[in-house]
Amino acid sequence: MIQKNKTTLIDDYAKADPTALMNQFQTGNEGLSGAEAEKRLQKYGPNTIQQGKKRSEILVFLANFTSMMAILLWVSGIIAMFAGMMELGIAIWAVNVINGCFSYWQQHAAQKATDSLKKMLPSYVKVRRDGKSQQIQVEQLVPGDVFDIQAGDSIPADARVFNTSNLQIDESSLTGESVPVEKKADYHHGDGEFAQQNIVFAGTVSTSGTATALALATGMDTEFGRIATLTQSQKKTIYPLERELNHLTRQLTIIAIGIGVAFFLLAIFFVKYPIAKSFIFALGMIVAFIPEGLLPTVTLSLAQGTQRMAKKHALLKNLSSVETLGQTTVICSDKTGTLTQNQMTINHIWLPGKEYDVTGTGYLTNGKIQLNGKDVDLANELDLNKLLINATINNDTEVTEGKAGEKSKILGTPTEAGLVILSRKAGIDAKDERKAYPRLKELPFDSDRKLMTVITKDPSGQLFINTKGALGSELAICDRILDNGQVRPITDQDRATINQANETYSKQGLRTLAFSYRIVDGDDPLAHKSLESCTIQSAETHMIFVGLTMMSDPPRPEIFDAVKNCKRASIRIIMVTGDSPITAKSIATRIGITSDKARVISGDELDKMSDDDLQQAVKGEVIFARVAPEHKFRIVSMCQKNGDVVASTGDGVNDAPALKRADIGIAMGVTGTDVAKDAADMILTDDNFASIVSAIEEGRTVYSNLQKFLLYILTSNVPEAAPSVIFLVTRGLVPLPLTVMQILTVDLGTDLLPALGLGTEKAEPGIMDQPPRPLNSHLLNRSIIWKAFGWYGLIASVVSTAAYFYVNHVNGWPNVPLAGSGMVYAEATTITLGAIVFSQIAAAMNCRTQISSVFSIGLFSNHRILTGIVVEVVLIALLMYVPFLQGVFNTGPLNLSEWIFLFCIPVPIFLIEELRKYIVRRIKRVPKVA
Structure with missing residues (x-):
């Protein structure tokens, strides 16, 4: 009995004698019996792509509550409850629950690649x-x-396949090759994988012709299924931002616990507090130094980043991948449909003594076509007219106009579609022309002779033979040439000139197609034979050579600027394609990805390379051509071993494993398969490579904004801790100027909206002129620590402490002791809280830029921050005047002079920081915002 197919058996099946292969599978031309088919269905299972083992939806949901920061918040809540601060503990837990639910909702569209495979x-x-x-x-x-x-x-x-007739298969979903390949019953192995001439693969599409086929493998045993297995087995790497947040959590935990221990010891040995009371005091400090608002702020800021990117045609499926884009150092990009338009376009025509550039030629209906920038009347161009007629009637493809904003629909091959469109640009209607030249017989294209011939009647009633195909095959059957409207014998010099032209265009990565014709007159032997007796030998002989068309899959118009922007941002692009080496290098050189000196590595060469050799190769200028799925996967892996953050683009099934392996997988939304989309982290809704560059800039901006609101959030920690320091230094003579619930008000209340506003700031000038940040860089760096604790925080601590003593002074201090309870104490802690909040208003404005002046980007340009400032002022007012909130937060009302004091706080703090930034700009000579 037959065994399940393995990849290594494909070539054996291709080489096998047809009868022996039928016998091996215990079948025949009549097919299987119904009973036998049922037995095999039970044995091999249904012809479907099986899903990989999916995580329970409950586990997926719970995973959003188990990050290091989330665990820290759970522990903080427990500590607060244990310390007798039940309201604080509940509030911290509520923040964690809300943030986890939000993250789950954002990531609900999880990876479902295997479901998409079945749809194909x-x-x-x-x-x-x-x-x-x-x-x-x-x-x-x-x-x-x-x-x-x-x-x-x-x-x-x-x-x-058996009994094939002009069978053409589009294998781009497997190989990336943009041109359909011919399939025949005879064995022949071309270049690369999936190149057996008599084997067709699941998931590909027949573009023309017919065939009978014997099923060798179904379901997960197909090459299609093998790729699905590879995709399923590949675990997604942890996003850099997730690693960085874990690192940040450890840093903050160490800081918080360190401060808590220090305060615990000081309270016991310096203030002489009882151990139990000192422990509760220290727990309160630990809770105070944990920025409870950081995790929801990061999550919401990333969500805002995804929304902005969606407007730029880039859909992110995971929040953390936003920032990862900004760290990208290498883009492994497919060619077909990503860097190019995925449509074969005629861009040059060569006729004896004439060359025409038809790049960008528009549609004309007046009998003229624009050639070399000039309108040419076809009536005066007999040679060109003959070529266009040949291209139109020796053609089986139909091209229908798409709706507004949609591409034209092609029924046939891209090569013939390019010919139809070329003729249409000259005002030639394919349907009308085919009626004028009714087809009598067709000699289909095959890979042996590399020609296609049709026999028609011309309008005068004569037999008209038209042939198109490879240049070598055409020249072999031509003994005459059409030269400036005159037919003459073809010479050796003519053949040399034609071959030279073909070689010149081939070096540019263009595909050439040659055309010839013959009119069957009374002296032609074929005129006295029936068409039934017409053979390839009798038809394809004594032909008249007309000329050549050159075509290519043109680069996207916007790709040139996109590549320049990538180079400006120190991001390398590595082309990884299933197309030919010549075509790949031509496109890569033309659009500026590489120079002429770039190394081209084929899939076969890649198979022989060790990982060390490949790891070295991807460091330089390199192009990969004729690659298989495992190759792209391996290339991405070697780039990552070099320390690169890799974004990999793709649209086919073959790209899915690499998309999943990459730090950022980018799928094409229009031409991409569902498999690629589900394996990717980002989907380009316009298939525009330039959108990747915009997304990278957005990613860098998001990271910069993360640092801005991290600075903003940590700034308040110093004035929050200062009252406790004063309490310890004075050995309890100065009552705590700020309660733990008031600290929580800053962390979870007043700070939150301005922090989110910082997440919407636009990029500062020059952000794309810098290289990607190093992998060992961290969100919390020395600069942020210094600014947060030694500059912004210190200023806020001085101001808030002064406010506390100001209220006590107005109420009789130092002549009367500092109040530790009652209305005066409530008023003093309230103005301390208010001073911190109004200092944070200045900090919110100052944090909008790192060294540029806020005035240069518009003082009131960020409406979210302005809204946040208004909300926090309203919130602090509610805490002061709503009786229920007064009891919970130990606050009291302030008088008019105290409100005036608060409103005066932000102005000098803001101006002092503007002066510091001005000095820094003078030193560094930073360019102003345009």
Whole structure:
């Protein structure tokens, strides 16, 4: 009995004798019997792509509550409850619950690559069962089934083809190759993987022709299924931001616990507090130094970043991937459909003695075509007219105009579609032309002779033979040439000139197609034979050479600026494509990814390279061509071993494993397969490579903004701790100027909205002129610590402490002792809280830029921050005047002079910081904002 197919057996199946292969699978031309098919269905299972083991939805949900920061908050809540501060503990837990639910909602569209694989398979297939042709559901197809393939069919299984007729298969979803490949019954192995001439693969599409096929493998045993398995087995790497937040959490935990221990010891040995009371005091300090608002602020800021990127056609599926984009150092990019437009376009025409550049030619309907920037009347260009007629009638492809904003729909091959569009640009309607030249017989293209010929009647009633194909094959059948409207014998010099032109264009990565024709007059032997007796030998002979067309899959117009911007930002682009080395290097050089000196490594060469050699290769200028799925996966892995943060683009099934392996997987939203989209972290809704650059700039801006509001949040820790320091230094003579609940008001209340506003700041000038930040850099660095604790925080501590003593002074201090309870104490702690809040108003404005003047970006340009400032003022007022809140937060009302004092605080603090930034700019000579 047959065994399940393995990848290594594909070539053996391709080489096998057809009869022997049928016998091996215990089938024949009549197909399987219904009973046998049922047995095999039970043995091999349905022809579907099985899902990988999915995590329980409950576990996915709970994972959003188990990050290091979340665990720290859970512990903080427990500590607060243990210390008798039940309201504080509940509030901290509430923050954690809200943040976790928000994160789960953002990430609910989880990876479902295997579901998408099933969607790509056809619903029905025509098989032969019990000697009859019947249609069955594709899930019921089994190895050994004989099925039919027609143009437009999706291939349901890996299969060996027989009885082919002009069969063309689009394998771009597997190989990345933009041009359909011909399939024939005879064995031939081309370049790269999936290159057996007589094997078709599941998930590919037939673009033309017909065939009978024997199913060799179904479901997960297909090459399609193998890629699915590779995708499922690859675990997603942890995002750099997640690692950084874990690192930050450890830093903050050490700081908080260190301060708590210090305050505990000082309270016992310096203030002579009882151990129990000292412990509760220290717990309060630990809670105070944990920035409870950091995690929701980070989450919401990243969410805002994803919304802004969505407006720029980049959809992020995971919040943390926003920042990772900003750290990207290498983009491994596919060519077809990513850097190029994924449509074959004629850009040059070569005729004897004439060359035409038709790049960018628009549609004309007046019998003229724009050539070399000039309108040319086709009536005066007999050679060109002959070529265009040949390209139109020797063509089986139809191109229908798409709706506004949509691409034209192609039924046939991209190469022939390019010819149809070229003729259409000259005002030639394919349908009208084919009616004027009714087709009598077709000699289909095959890879041996590399020609396609049609025999038609011209308008005068004569037989008209038109041939198109590879130049070498065309020249072999031509003994005449059309030169400036005149037919003459072709000379050796003509052949040398034609070959030289072909070589010149080939070096530019262009695909050439040659054309010839012959009119069957009375002296032609074919005029006296029936078309039924017409053979390839009798038709394709004594032809008249017309000329060449050159075509390519053109680069996207916006790609040139995008590549320049990547280089400006010190981001390398490595092209990884299934296309030919010549074409790949031509495109890469043309759009500026690499120079002419770039090394081109083919898939076969890559197979022979060790990991060390490949790791060195990806450090330099390199292009990868004719690659397989494992190759792209391996390339991404080696870049990561070099310490690069890798973004990998793609649109096909073959790209899914690499997309999942990369730090950032980027799928094309329009042309991309569902598999690629589900494996990716980011989807480009416009398939525009330039959107990646915008997304990277946004990622860098998000990281910069994360540091800005980290600075802003930590700034308040110093004035929050200062009252306790004063309490310890005075050995309790100065009552605590700030309660723990008031500290929580700053962390979770007044600070939150301005911090979120900082997350919406635009990029400062020059952010894309800098290299990506080093992998060993951290959010919390020396600069932020100094600014938060030694500058902004110190100023706020002085101001808030002064406010506390000011209220006590107005109420009789130092002549009367400092109040430790009652209305005066409530008023003193309230103005201390207010002074911290109004100092934070200045900090919010100061943190909007790192060294640029806030005036240069617009003092009132960030409406979110302004709204946050208004809200925090209203919130502090509610705490002062609502009786219930007064009792919970130990606050009291302030008089008019005290309010005036508070409103005066932000101005000098803001101006002092502006002066510092001015001095820094003078030293560093930082450019002003445009």
